[in-house]
Amino acid sequence: xxxxxxxxxxxxxxxxxxxxxxxxxxxxxxxxxxxxxxxxxxxxxxxxxxxxxxxxxxxxxxxxxxxxxxxxxxxxxxxxxxxxxxxxxxxxxxxxxxxxxxxxxxxxxxxxxxxxxxxxxxxxxxxxxxxxxxxxxxxxxxxxxxxxxxxxxxxxxxxxxxx
Amino acid sequence: xxxxxxxxxxxxxxxxxxxxxxxxxxxxxxxxxxxxxxxxxxxxxxxxxxxxxxxxxxxxxxxxxxxxxxxxxxxxxxxxxxxxxxxxxxxxxxxxxxxxxxxxxxxxxxxxxxxxxxxxxxxxxxxxxxxxxxxxxxxxxxxxxxxxxxxxxxxxxxxxxxxxxxxxxxxxxxxxxxxxxxxxxxxxxxxxxxxxxxxxxxxxxxxxxxxxxxxxxxxxxxxxxxxxxxxxxxxxxxxxxxxxxxxxxxxxxxxxxxxxxxx
Ligand SMILES: Cc1cc2nc3c(=O)[nH]c(=O)nc-3n(C[C@H](O)[C@H](O)[C@H](O)COP(=O)(O)OP(=O)(O)OC[C@H]3O[C@@H](n4cnc5c(N)ncnc54)[C@H](O)[C@@H]3O)c2cc1C
Ligand code: FES
Ligand code: FES
Numbered sequence: 001x002x003x004x005x006x007x008x009x010x011x012x013x014x015x016x017x018x019x020x021x022x023x024x025x026x027x028x029x030x031x032x033x034x035x036x037x038x039x040x041x042x043x044x045x046x047x048x049x050x051x052x053x054x055x056x057x058x059x060x061x062x063x064x065x066x067x068x069x070x071x072x073x074x075x076x077x078x079x080x081x082x083x084x085x086x087x088x089x090x091x092x093x094x095x096x097x098x099x100x101x102x103x104x105x106x107x108x109x110x111x112x113x114x115x116x117x118x119x120x121x122x123x124x125x126x127x128x129x130x131x132x133x134x135x136x137x138x139x140x141x142x143x144x145x146x147x148x149x150x151x152x153x154x155x156x157x158x159x160x161x162x163x
Numbered sequence: 164x165x166x167x168x169x170x171x172x173x174x175x176x177x178x179x180x181x182x183x184x185x186x187x188x189x190x191x192x193x194x195x196x197x198x199x200x201x202x203x204x205x206x207x208x209x210x211x212x213x214x215x216x217x218x219x220x221x222x223x224x225x226x227x228x229x230x231x232x233x234x235x236x237x238x239x240x241x242x243x244x245x246x247x248x249x250x251x252x253x254x255x256x257x258x259x260x261x262x263x264x265x266x267x268x269x270x271x272x273x274x275x276x277x278x279x280x281x282x283x284x285x286x287x288x289x290x291x292x293x294x295x296x297x298x299x300x301x302x303x304x305x306x307x308x309x310x311x312x313x314x315x316x317x318x319x320x321x322x323x324x325x326x327x328x329x330x331x332x333x334x335x336x337x338x339x340x341x342x343x344x345x346x347x348x349x350x351x352x353x354x355x356x357x358x359x360x361x362x363x364x365x366x367x368x369x370x371x372x373x374x375x376x377x378x379x380x381x382x383x384x385x386x387x388x389x390x391x392x393x394x395x396x397x398x399x400x401x402x403x404x405x406x407x408x409x410x411x412x413x414x415x416x417x418x419x420x421x422x423x424x425x426x
Contacts, residue, residue, distance in 0.1 A: 003169070020169035020211065021201075044199055047265065056239075056268040062198045063269065066169050067213065114264065132345060133263025 007068045009034070010078030018065040025049045025060035027068075028075060036076040036106050040135070047134030050107035050114075051075045057114035059133070076106035079113070089113050089151055096157075098147035100138035108134050112148040122152050164198075165207040175219045175324065178212055179299050182320045185210040190322065192235060192274035195266050220273065220324055225250060228330050234273025234323040239264065241272065251292070253334040253352065253426070257284050260338060262345050273323040276308075279315045279370060281401065282346035284338060286371035291352025291363025292334065295327040302327075305363075309370035331356050333385075335425035337418040339366075341405060349411055351418035353377075353426055355385055362419055367400050367411045377419050387420040 002017040009032065016031050028034045028051070040048035042061050049061040052074040079087035089112045092098065099105040108131075115122060115130045122130070127148050128141070136144060150157050168185075172178040182188050188210035191197050200206050214220055220235035223244045230250050232241060241247055242259035261267055261275075261284050275285040276296065288294070289305045296303040299322045308316050317323070334354035338347045347366035351374075354361050360381040362374040380389045395415040400408035 001166075001168070019166055021164045021166050042202065044195065044266070047263070050265055057265045058268050059265045062194060064169070064194070064198070064211075066171075067194070067215065069171070111264065118264075130264055133265050 003066060005065050005069050007070065008072045010074055016065070020064065020066055022065040023061055024051075024053075024063045024065045024068050024073075027065040028060065028073075034075055034077050038103055038106055040103065040107075045133070045135065046104070047107040047111060047131075048104055050110045050134065052110060052114065055117070057111050074110075076110060079109065087113070089116065089148070092147040092150045093144070096147035096150060097143040098139065099143070104134060104136040104138075108136065108144055112144075112151065115148060116152045120152055122149075123156055124149055127152065164201045165204060167208055168210045169213065170210060171213045171216050173216050173218075175217055175299060175322065178214060178217055178322060179320070181210070181212045182322065185212070188212055188320075190214055190277075192271040192277075193237060193269035195262070195270040196274065196278050196280070214273070214322070223247060225330075226327075230254070230328045230330060231325050232272055232328070233325050235271050236273075238262070238267035238270050238272070238275075242267065250330045251328060251334060253336045253354070254288055254292070254328060257288050257336040257338075257350075257352070260284065260340065260345075272326055276326065277315065277317060277323055279309055279313050280346070281312055281369055281371075282341070282344075282348070282366045284336075284347055284350055284365060287347070287350045287352045287363045287365030288328070288336065289326065289363070290365075290371040290373055291336075291354050291361050292328045292331060293354075293356075293361055294329070296323055297325045297327060298323050306373070309372075312369040314370070329356065333426040335422040337422040337425065339414050339418060348405055349414040349418050351415060351422050353381070353419060353422040355381075355426065358382060360385060364415055364419075367395075367415055369401070374415060374419065377415075381423065385423065385426075387423045390416065390419055390423065 006015045038048035040046035044062045051060045189208035191211045191213050221233045238258045238261045247255040294305050331354040336352045338350040349366040352363040362377040365371040376393050395412040397408040397412035400411045402408040
């Protein structure tokens with residue numbers, strides 16, 4: 001049996017028919033065609049699927065689409081400005097070599113924005129702790145940590161990764 | 164995941180009626196444990212009753228000598244709460260080391276305590292701080308609540324509404340965190356209430372328990388030195404892929420001394 005769910009995705013009101021068991025990430029990717037949000041593990045471990053629901057970072061593989069009824073959802077597609085200007089966190093990932101294959105990147109950037117909102121001025125140790133639920137198999141994290149740090153606490157960036 | 168019917172009641176009464184009504188219904192709080200369980204088809208309920216819209220279950224307040232936390236309060240809100248930080252800082256810091264930030268934005272205290280994972284953090288605080296579990300039916304004392312692995316005193320369809328934590332003079336929580344999962348290999352909450360000291364241990368056995376030899380020594384002398392010679396017996400503690408029961412018994416002592424030093 002399908003039910004109707006209405007939510008605001010990146011500023012736009014969207015309505016879809018979903019099964020109760022449809023995951024929020026499935027609604028975004030398969031039904032709304034927004035494939036920027038990735039699925040790495042489907043077991044709540046890797047953080048590739050992190051999006052914001054009502055301004056909080058959550059793992060969209062571990063939330064039902066019906067639980068997002070009436071909520072405000074922001075995905076990686078919603079960060080850049082309409083004219084294509086990157087969000088400062090995206091720009092920082094580019095500047096600091098915060099990605100290689102790019103698979104973890106949407107989740108990393110969304111978590112980075114969440115960290116910046118909750119913990120302005122955070123030090124490097126805090127940023128690393130906050131990335132506990134986001135796994136990257138390529139970069140070794142150095143560039144990611146630097147990128148996030150350059151936004152939340154520019155003075156704490158020790159060196160430019162690839163100046 | 165098998166399909167189910169989804170219900171989003173707006174009041175506690177409606178949630179109680181729904182869970183009583185559905186033959187194989189299950190409550191869902193943050194879903195951080197339940198949804199992975201459903202994906203693995205370890206459970207296949209006919210109905211999910213979402214507590215997220217039940218306003219009575221939310222919020223944190225101080226009432227006299229207690230901190231009262233609504234069952235649907237997420238870990239991040241407990242960790243960031245000024246009320247909790249000023250009255251029981253050990254509880255705020257415990258909430259802040261559960262899982263990761265995204266898990267803390269969804270996972271709730273009620274869900275954690277209802278689930279009673281042997282390696283979960285909150286059970287250590289419930290036992291160590293002598294909390295009361297308030298349900299739609301009754302109030303359950305910490306010492307009567309945890310029974311065994313994933314087993315509690317809750318009856319079928321009983322809903323936790325809040326958890327009441329008495330405010331201690333001093334308390335601290337120390338956790339030996341599993342590096343991959345983040346759960347507690349062993350976690351110890353030490354709390355001093357006047358002459359009484361409680362030591363709540365999680366992660367070490369099938370469910371959270373009090374380490375009575377440590378409590379006795381600390382009631383005489385609240386210092387890390389006082390429990391240096393106290394040994395935890397490995398009998399009945401968990402042995403698994405992560406470590407042996409002897410190792411866990413040793414960790415109980417180490418975590419207890421660190422907690423006392425911090426309190
Ligand atoms: C990646 C990851 C890492 C984690 N790390 C840790 C960790 O380090 N430490 C830790 O302690 N936990 C950890 N957890 C578990 C997390 O804290 C969960 O949030 C918690 O165990 C369950 O809470 P929930 O609100 O998500 O409950 P749900 O998953 O929604 O529900 C769990 C169970 O409780 C029942 N239930 C829920 N609410 C109530 C209620 N009010 N009354 C009666 N029954 C109820 C449900 O029916 C279900 O059976 C982790 C989880 C994940 C995914
Ligand atoms: S896909 Fe959601 S955490 Fe890995
Ligand atoms: S850049 Fe490849 S997984 Fe992170």
